[in-house]
Amino acid sequence: MIRALHRWPGLLALALVTILSMSGAALSVFPAAERLAAPQVEAGLTVATLADRIQAAYPGVEQIRRSPSGRITAYWFDQGTPGAAVINPATGEGVALADPNQTLRWLTNLHRSLFLGDGGRIAMATGALAMLVLSLSGAALIARRAGGWRRWFAPLRGPLAARLHVGIARIAVIGLVLSSTTALWMTASTFDLLPDGGAAPAFPAEVSGQTGVAFDQMALLTDTPVAELRELSFPYSSDAADVFTLKTNGGTGYLDQGSGALLAWADLSGWERVSETIYMLHTGQGAAMLGLVLGLMALGVPVIGATGVLIWLVGRRGRPRIRGNQPASRAETILLVGSEGGSTWGFAATLHAALSQAGQSVHVGPMSGFAPKRYARAQRIILLAATYGDRAAPASAKGFLDRLNALEHTPDAPLAVLGFGDRSFPAYCGYARTVAEVAAAKGWPELMPLDMIDRQSPQDFARWGRVLGDALGIELDLSHEPVLPKSQTLTLVSRRDYGAEVQAPTAILRFALPRVSLWQRLTGGGFARFLAGDLIGILPEGSAVPRLYSLASGSRDGFIEIVVKKHVGGLCSGQLTALEPGDTVTGFLRRNPGFRPGRSRAPLILIGAGTGIGPLAGFIRSNRSGRPVHLFFGMRDPDSDFFYGEEFPVWKEEGRVTRLVTAVSRGARPHYVQDALRGEATQVAELIRNGARVMVCGGRDMAAGVADALVEILAPAGLTPAVLKAEGRYVEDVY
């Protein structure tokens, strides 16, 4: 909802808001320039003295004005010829032309009305309203994403466009909210929608009839400092019934030109004061510094706008277009998608197309948008749910379980859950299972039992489609071709071989970074930006199914590095370990945000065995800030498969790793990495009690052994790995 409130006004009003902000930024310079150029007024100068000086220089003076910047302008007639000048208050003489600045006038008219009169004013006010809606909805999105208003300035992640968008917006939003609200107030005032009109006092009926009083005989003028002055109008020389009109910051009054007495006075109304303050806040006239700051913030708008459009475009590309998507309130079939990387959306699109073709009206939406009250005509609800990490909700299903749990009654329309996952993981389709369990426990009627799709298998999907078709009494033929991310060609630059002597031939392969286009840099696509621990998908020749490897390097290292062990009969590992420098493979990047050391300064305990050392070595290599890192590394034989054995002494010297504990499994006394942990139990427990974060990478058996060891080690401290996991302080990347 908030996102829609942010996206659509943003796209619609982009041009308008850009013109508003750019012209506003340009205009913000003028009050400051005027302030600097205005001749300074001596301390204690009164209006009486100033008027005396000006009248001496220009006997035909009619009006003296002081702008909020302090600039004083006089208007006079000299033998019928009108004259005007900026006045030096010290002498009363003109020092500069008083004609309006044509650039300023042009910019002002562009800014407030696009040169289109009242219609243009309304258009620009609409732009200001859009800016306000965008600012407020954007602020809500930033807070939501950061996890609360207090974490407003939390470090930013993600592609460059997203970081620029939020990074600039979270500072500029203050100025944009101020500028847009004051703009709306000023428009309302211009169109007389506010009771802030000037209230001049009634013109005096009786005057002395005399003329020629000296300024120093006019008490109000000798009492009013020039800093308070706004305007002093002189009476017509020929009209004895006319008066002096004085406007100050406090109000308006009439003075007798014979006696100098104050004849009438009216204070500024409360509304006028508010409107003037708002005018000052918006224009910077009288608050030049604030004006410059607001102008600077407005300069961010074009960047925010452009990056916003980019983010929207990329988000759209991530999901397939669903043609003829029905509104949730009218659809018979509700199809909700829980997807992390976007591939599940592809399945949803295929299912939507097939059902629509069979004459069904289908609504497709994210699981996070689950709103059963809106499904007025739904006859069935289908969930397509991937899993993130172990059992966690994927990105587009955030909050689904909370909403389901909060329901008093589940919908009457029966439910089918289809899980997507990888059978080689122990928590295969863990999230889909959880959802199905909760739904069953709440008594949600079942359309079909839980089913699962292994590794995006089109065959599994087609089979499930036939069962669904039977349940609906229609012929349903689902032929889905998964769309793989666009892969790039990678060239091997070097390889280091290990482990041949222990029957575990392994290579550390280093590939050159492929060329990154500007578009990829902005949108974070391709290999523009990645961290150690992210995954690379390699497509071996002769197979359409990619194999994933953990990266041992980040984009800042300037190369792509993986550690690959050759498996007997392994298609991909066989091809990779046969590569020679100069050879190429095709691969794509897949992010793995769940397996990152984070930016905290808390100590890291890295635990890995075999090729699992890859990402851990990457973390150590990128530890430039000297964060304490304790590495537990299991190998077969230090003389054969001690990966990165050459680098560790250097990294230790540079403070990238604090301590390295190795465990050797070949030999008289086999020693595994969990044994090494137990050997250091006291220190490990101490570190974890003090907030250390544990990261485990390697084979499944090793991870299980490590978890068991940690249960023992942490028991005296009253902690368990499960508690650490819940706190996000214990993460695994297991294969």
Next chain:
Amino acid sequence: MKSLFATLALTTALTFPGLATARPVTLTTTLNNYGGDGAYLALYVTDASGAYVGSLWMAGGKSKYYEHLSDWYRATGGDTAQVNGITGASVGAGRTLEITLDLADALFDAGYTLHIDAAVEDMRDSPNEVAVPLTTDGAGTPVRGRRYVASFAYDM
């Protein structure tokens, strides 16, 4: 053609002897190139004693700026009812405002004066920009304003 007949009678609550006889009068106001935004102009009539009689035209739609037409504002107290139905757009620099209204015969050769107050944003206020006595002889004779009006004439 705007009928000032009803307007004057309504807005000023003044009755003229022989009001029944009126004639169409064209007021032509041409502004010089003063180099600013559109000018607000108030056209109004005072009697022989200088007292406000009624308004003929208001060029400029935003009443919050009327205070800068200071003589008109002072005479009417800024009462927008005085220009209800006889308000138009402000007049750009170098442009001409031409309006035709039915003016009572009794306004001519009887000491009445036609005034124009002018004001431009960020420039000088020019009350009494133009003041011409309404006479049958004076019809068709252009006069200059003090600051913004290059020429003003009324034709019968």
